[in-house]
Amino acid sequence: MKKNKIFAGLTIFAIVLAYGCKKDDNGSGDQPLEISTTFLNPNIVIFSHNHIGEGIASWDFGNGKTSDQDIDTIAYPFAGTYNVSLSVFTSSGELVATESVVITQSDPSLIELTEKEILLCGGADAANGKTWVWARYVPQHMMKGQYDPWQWWWGAASNEKAAFNLYDDLMIFKAVNYEFVLENNDTTYVNVDYLGEFGVEGTEDTPVYYDVSEETFSWAIEERADGDYLSFTGGGFMSYYLGVSEYKIEELTENELTLSVIINNVLWQFLFMTEGYDHPDAVDPNVNENLSPATSVSQLTDDFETDADILWLFQAEGGGGSGDDEFANPFQEGINVSATVYEYKKGAWEYSNASMELDFTIDLNTHDKVRMKVYFPSSNTYTAEGLKQKAAVKFQRWQEAGNAWQTQAEVIQEDVLLDTWTELTFDFTSISVPAERMSEYYNKIVIQFGDEGHTEDGTFYFDDFEVLAK
Numbered sequence: 001m002k003k004n005k006i007f008a009g010l011t012i013f014a015i016v017l018a019y020g021c022k023k024d025d026n027g028s029g030d031q032p033l034e035i036s037t038t039f040l041n042p043n044i045v046i047f048s049h050n051h052i053g054e055g056i057a058s059w060d061f062g063n064g065k066t067s068d069q070d071i072d073t074i075a076y077p078f079a080g081t082y083n084v085s086l087s088v089f090t091s092s093g094e095l096v097a098t099e100s101v102v103i104t105q106s107d108p109s110l111i112e113l114t115e116k117e118i119l120l121c122g123g124a125d126a127a128n129g130k131t132w133v134w135a136r137y138v139p140q141h142m143m144k145g146q147y148d149p150w151q152w153w154w155g156a157a158s159n160e161k162a163a164f165n166l167y168d169d170l171m172i173f174k175a176v177n178y179e180f181v182l183e184n185n186d187t188t189y190v191n192v193d194y195l196g197e198f199g200v201e202g203t204e205d206t207p208v209y210y211d212v213s214e215e216t217f218s219w220a221i222e223e224r225a226d227g228d229y230l231s232f233t234g235g236g237f238m239s240y241y242l243g244v245s246e247y248k249i250e251e252l253t254e255n256e257l258t259l260s261v262i263i264n265n266v267l268w269q270f271l272f273m274t275e276g277y278d279h280p281d282a283v284d285p286n287v288n289e290n291l292s293p294a295t296s297v298s299q300l301t302d303d304f305e306t307d308a309d310i311l312w313l314f315q316a317e318g319g320g321g322s323g324d325d326e327f328a329n330p331f332q333e334g335i336n337v338s339a340t341v342y343e344y345k346k347g348a349w350e351y352s353n354a355s356m357e358l359d360f361t362i363d364l365n366t367h368d369k370v371r372m373k374v375y376f377p378s379s380n381t382y383t384a385e386g387l388k389q390k391a392a393v394k395f396q397r398w399q400e401a402g403n404a405w406q407t408q409a410e411v412i413q414e415d416v417l418l419d420t421w422t423e424l425t426f427d428f429t430s431i432s433v434p435a436e437r438m439s440e441y442y443n444k445i446v447i448q449f450g451d452e453g454h455t456e457d458g459t460f461y462f463d464d465f466e467v468l469a470k
Contacts, residue, residue: 032095033049033050033051033086033088034049035048035049035086035098035099036048036049036050037101042105043103043105043106044073044074044075044076045074047061047072047086049070049088051088051090055089055090056068056089057070057086058088058089059072059084059085060084061084062101063082075110076101076110077107077109077176078177079103079105081100082101082102082103083098084098084099084101085097108124108127108175111124111176114221116221116228116249116252119253119254120173120219120221120230120252121173121174121175122175123175126175128172128174129172129174129179130172130173130174131171131172132170132275133167133169133170133272133273133275134161134166134167134271134272134273135256135272135273135281135282136159136161137158137159137282137283137284137285138279138281138282139155139156139157139158141270141271142155142161142240142268143155143268143269144266146265147265147267148265151318151319151349152317152349153349154402155317156402157285157401157402158283158284158285158401159285160285160402160403161189164205164207165184165189165207166207166239166240168185169184169185169188170182170275171183171238171239178218178220179217179218180232180236181217182215182236182237184212184239186212187209187210188207188208188239188240188241189205189239189240189241190207190241192204192206194242197241197243210241215236216234217234217235217236218232218233218234219231219232226248227250228252229246229248229249230249230259232245233245238259238270238272240270242261242263242268244261247259248260250269254274255273255274255277256271256272256273256274256277256279257272257273258270258271259272288398290311290357291311291357291358291359292310292311292356292357292358292359293309293310293311294309294356294358295309297362297367297467297469300356300358300465300466301466301467302466303338303463303464304326304327304338304341304342305339305340312325312342312354313357314352314353314355315351315352316347316352317349317352319347319348320347320348320349321345321346321347322345323342323343323354324342324343324345325342326340327343327461329341329463331421334420335421335422335423336373336464338464341375341461341462342465343460343461345458346456346457346459346460347457348455349455350454350455351452352448352450353447353452354447354448355445358398358445359443361439361440361441361443362395362443362467363438363440364395364409364433365438365439366469366470367468367469368427368428368468369426369467370411370425370426370428370465370466370468371426371468372423372462373421373423373424373463374391374421374460374462375421375422375460375462376391376417376419377418378418380450380460381456381458383456386454386455387451387456387457388450389415389418390412390414390416390450390451391412391413391424391447391448391449392411392412392426392446392447393446393448394408394409394410394411395410395428396442397442397444399443404444407437408446409428409431409433409437409442411426411431447462449462
């Protein structure tokens with residue numbers, strides 16, 4: 001491991017000076033063991049002892065450093081009082097001595113830092129430390145999933161948490177005293193499971209009042225067999241409160257920091273960047289490259305035979321699912337003998353779906369129904385806990401990304417017939433929708449087959465999709 005150069009090697013003069021400070025007695029017999037100190041400067045101390053004869057020394061210099069030398073030179077970069085202890089083990093037993101060393105001033109030039117520590121705090125010369133912020137405009141800067149077996153459930157879209165007093169937090173790492181400063185503007189975004197620690201009740205993650213100005217945090221990076229870990233003393237944490245003060249470092253570069261933590265088999269991953277960094281993966285949350293060509297609700301129809309103004313999207317999140325809007329109809333029978341249909345293959349991801357995102361909003365006052373033909377094969381395995389004979393259509397707002405379900409309007413059809421084409425109509429007339437969302441809100445339509453909240457896969461088909469006017 002590379003270290004910063006701390007100070008030059010001892011001079012012959014320094015060693016002689018150290019011996020000159022030793023007592024004349026030998027520290028044996030009834031003579032107590034004593035520690036001698038010589039300050040080369042306010043932050044570098046030479047330690048020696050008065051024992052002469054056989055014996056093995058064991059030093060603890062009070063700053064995390066130890067030694068088995070009779071004479072050693074130790075640098076103390078930070079001001080403070082350090083309790084030094086020495087044990088000398090002889091054939092007759094153990095001799096013990098202690099000494100308090102007072103360092104009156106800090107000297108950052110003496111700080112020993114690893115390469116990763118320098119990347120994190122900016123090095124000993126960075127008097128104000130290095131400031132990190134959320135990579136708020138990078139998709140999936142906050143992710144949540146299952147650890148074992150591994151699968152992601154959700155990833156934050158660009159700027160998704162803007163309303164929760166999260167992105168204005170500053171996380172400052174300093175070399176001096178390994179100080180960590182969290183500037184949270186007296187508000188911390190707290191995971192729902194830990195609201196009680198702040199005396200708050202709730203059913204979802206919530207920003208809560210938390211004045212950290214009087215708190216003292218320090219940081220450390222520790223190498224372990226499975227990687228490097230970032231930890232904090234004093235209950236420090238990286239902006240979003242999950243009740244933990246230790247994170248695994250997945251990646252650390254000059255401008256990016258990726259951390260993860262596992263809690264009760266739930267895997268969290270967070271992406272931070274240095275303040276002011278122009279991240280190459282940043283995405284304007286108001287720009288959508290996946291918008292359908294349609295410019296009005298009357299164009300929201302697709303028979304999958306001719307060119308439509310709909311760009312179908314399929315969300316599988318690595319679960320193996322897929323969508324195909326040019327699939328040859330495998331069941332040309334009954335009410336649907338068309339040549340081409342949409343094949344919907346649900347994978348292991350719990351919330352697989354097909355969707356379209358629009359550059360306009362749908363007015364539910366004038367268009368409140370969705371109709372399509374569906375085919376549910378009996379070759380799928382349907383169970384009470386897994387895949388179900390269920391079809392759902394949801395109106396959402398794509399700007400809400402992972403939180404879109406919280407304001408969605410949804411209609412579900414249950415007990416869909418098997419092995420036959422069935423025409424389903426999803427009627428939103430009786431769905432309770434706040435007035436402010438009726439006309440100028442929804443701009444995304446989601447189709448979901450087989451239900452959600454499970455990892456079972458299945459294959460379905462639909463055709464002749466259309467949004468109907470009243």
